[in-house]
Amino acid sequence: MRKSSERAATVVCATAGPAESAPARLPDTRRRLICVARTPDDALLADMRAAGWDVVVAKTPASAEAATRKTGVAAGLIDFDGFTLRDFSVLKACLSQTAIGWVAVTADGQAASKPVRELIRNYCFDYVTLPLPRESIARVLGHARGMAALDYLDTAAGTPLADDDEMVGNCEAMRQLFSTIRKVANTSASVFISGQSGTGKELTALAIHRRSPRRKAPFVAINCGAIAHNLLQSELFGYERGAFTGAxxxxxxxxxxxxGGTLFLDEIGDMPLEAQASLLRFLQEGKIERLGGNEPIAVDIRIISATHVDLEAAIEDGRFRADLFHRLCVLRVDEPPLNQRGADIEVLAHHVLQKYKTDSTHKIHGFTPSAIEAMCHYHWPGNVRELINRVRHALVMAEGRLLTPHDLDLESPADRRTATLDHIRETAERGAIETALRRYNNRLGEAATALGISRVTLYRLMTAYGMRDAAGAAVDHADDESDGKMSA
Known part of the structure; x- marks a missing residue:
């Protein structure tokens, strides 16, 4: 392995959320690094050991095979220099270990070899070209091991992780969320989850259920905002035959x-007042009556509710019952928005890529540095749901091996420029003019007075900013008013 140039940094890797009651666990907590190289870089490996990696070195294909057999989750660093085509069949078997996130080390010109390119393309999480700062190498290795850990958990569980049970993150907000989930799961009190749309409120509700004493009973979810108000009652409480036309x-x-299980009421803020009264009665009595029936039915459930609506404001406006809110919000969980989760954005993006990589017609290795930067600077109004959709779209539309900002339909960092004062001034003036014209129904004189300028100046600004249609409409309106006054 050729010598690299700088010291390695502490590795940041992906971590999964709270575990199942009988989770698939990693074999141990050590971070293994398997280095396959004819001539290892001893200085680099010493830095990796200092950073907390348990380093195993393999200088021959046979020793590489022994080192990778049943090793559990690990990162792998492989340098093909010095290995022959005869060695590649054994190395291919080592690279096929899904629990190891492999990173290839190449030098200028080495990737010109077709067999090497194929091994890197088909089996490696990423590759680095020397010379490269060791901080960068450590960072790539951390991500490679993190993604391998996700694959390992999928395999150890026996089936792929369900769509509704994936909670990935390691930021402070997510660690706090995981801690809260563990605390509230063991009670039967009602839980209210607050958060923006797309943050994963139903995932949190399901995580609470699956860690609760009710986990063997049903988890039933209903979106109160997606069902017509006149049908919500029958959806919640059921009905008897003949209760209404069509029953x-x-x-x-x-x-x-x-x-016996958990009922998740999503978008509870959209529930009509009539249904709110019925739900409150059930929470007080623990019994329901089907529509068209007169026999009380005892039901034992735990209710978890969620909404993106500000329920306190809805209570003040008379759109939501205060007594129902206090029944539902015994325990409160706040879901962090994606734009406040820092490095989790990159971790989630890699997780989604691994999950949906089969959507692509060719093998996608990851993201370009500019794509990572673009994602980290984007404000994510749709939160995790939007990130999933953008990555899935990119996987289908991408033509290269790495996803770019263009594939993600995001602004490239190179395209961002500091706005000039002239541009800021023009944007502000255009916005103020448009607002004034709307407020005064295109009456130019009144709009000019409100803006503190003359009518002539206003017309000149509108023409300069290309607002000719608005200027013409405003002038015509003013002329109509003048004609009307003269006729009077």
Whole structure:
């Protein structure tokens, strides 16, 4: 392995959220690094050991095979220099170990070898070209091991992680969320989850259920905002045959079907007042009546509710019952927005890429540095849901091996420029003019007075900013008013 130039930094890697009651666990907590190289860089490996890596060196294909056999989760650093085509069949078997995140080390010109390119393309998480600062090498190794850990957990669990049980993150806000989930899971009190749309409130609700004493009973979810108000009552409480036109058979409602388990009421802020009253009565009595029936039915469930609506404001406006809110919000969980999760953005992006990489017609290795920077600077109004959609779109549309800002439909960092004072001034003036014209129904004189300028100056600014249609409409309106006054 050729010598690199600078000292290695502490590695940051992906970590999964709170575990299942019987989780698939990593074999131990050590961070293994398997280095396969004819001539290892001893200085680099010494730095890795100092950073907390448990380093194993393999200088031959046979020793590499022994080192990678049943090693568990690890990062791998491989330098193909000095190995022959005869060695590649054994190295290929080593690289196929899914629990190891491999990073290839290449020098200028070495990747010109087609067999090496194929091994890197098909089996390596990423590659680095020397000379490169050791901080960069350590960072790539950390991500490679993190993604291998996710794959290992999937395999150890026996089945892929379900879409509704993936909580990935290691920022302070997510660690606090995981801690809160563990605390509230062991009680039967109602839980209210607050957070923006797309932050994963249903994932949190499911995580609470699966770690609770009710985990073997049903988890039933209903989106109160997605069901017509006149149908929500029958969806929640069910109905008897003949209860209304079209009710040709008995239907069990969502509340009754969740008996013994958990009912998740998403977008509770959109629930109509009539349904709120019925839900409150159930929470007080623990019994329901199907529509068209007169027999009380005892139901034992835990309710978890969520909304992106400010319920305190809705209570003040009379759109939500205060007594129901206090019944639902015994325990509160706040879901952090994605733009406040820092480095988790990159971790989540890699996680989504690994999960949906089969959507692409060719092998995608990761993201370009500019794509990572673009994601970290984007404000993510749609939160995690938007990130998933952008990465999936990029996987389908990308033509290269690495996803770019263009593939993600994000602004490239190179395209961002500091706005000039002239541009800021023009944007502010245009906005103020448009607002004034709307407020005064295109009456130019009144708009000019409100803006503190003359009518002539206003017309000149509108023409200069290309607002000719608005200027013409305003002038015509003013002329109509003048004609009307003269006629009077």
């Amino acid at each position: 040709d058979r008995r239907k069990i409602g969502r509340i009754e079907s969740a008996n």
